[in-house]
Amino acid sequence: MRLLMIGAGNMGGAMLRRWLEAGLAPADVTVVSPSGRTMPEGVRVVSSVPDAGEATYDAILLGLKPQQLSALHGGPLAGHAPRLLVSILAGVEVATLASLCDAAVVVRAMPNLPVAIGKGVVALHASATDDATRDELDRWMAPLGLVEWIADEAQFDDVTALAGCGPGFVFRFADALAQAGAALGLRSDQAARLALATLEGAAIMASDAAVTPAVLADRVASPGGSTRQGLDVLDADDALVRLLTETLAASAARNREMAAAARIV
Incomplete structure (x- = not known):
């Protein structure tokens, strides 16, 4: 070619x-x-x-x-x-x-x-x-x-909002996960390594699994356990879904603005 x-x-x-x-x-x-x-x-x-x-x-x-x-x-x-x-x-x-x-x-x-x-x-x-x-x-x-x-x-x-911009959002999530770990008392560098390795391993597992990530999340969350306690925070009033929906909507709106500008040129 x-x-x-x-x-x-x-x-x-x-x-x-x-x-x-x-x-x-x-x-x-x-x-x-x-x-x-x-x-x-x-x-x-x-x-x-x-x-x-x-x-x-x-x-x-x-x-x-x-x-x-x-x-x-x-x-x-x-x-x-x-x-x-x-x-x-x-x-x-x-x-x-x-x-x-x-x-x-x-x-x-x-x-x-x-x-x-x-x-x-x-x-x-x-x-x-x-x-x-x-x-x-x-x-x-x-x-x-x-x-x-x-x-x-x-x-x-x-x-474009989901896949094109998505890595930026994942990077931000990784940083937030690390900062949350540091807030618990872990060293910042250690929390960052743990967060990145956790994301990498979880992403590979999700990609290879025969079930959805939602099912995987429920499988690792034992009733009354610590994972379930944390998921309850993310799931309350669909907090995480609402946040990401607003995030993608903002990016998609910007893409449409750029399309309109290109048409005018």
């Missing part, structure tokens, strides 16, 4: 490194980076989008910030006709992306940060795909982690 990446910051760079580890040839990758950011050996780095007559690409991946999208309107990608135009820009819709170049298929992708270790989530929505294109996208994204197709683009902002 001849790949042109426009922007390769933290997320795009993590995706690129995983693909290279999976066998993508560095010589087949060109990265547009005005700052000249260092890329893996063998990857071509240019300061601006190459002219369509200079090179052709099978796929173009947009990895810049949503607020930088205006720089691509009305010119830089004109004349390019990749098979795939893939965007990881939060909130930017297929209709907006389709105006940038003559791509055969326009794809929205929402990866999250753990793609850097191959344990991420990549949500996909496409303008239209046949089985062969869908299979190709599945294979391309597989080294990054779990691949989920979202049929209704209107739900993509919600998926």
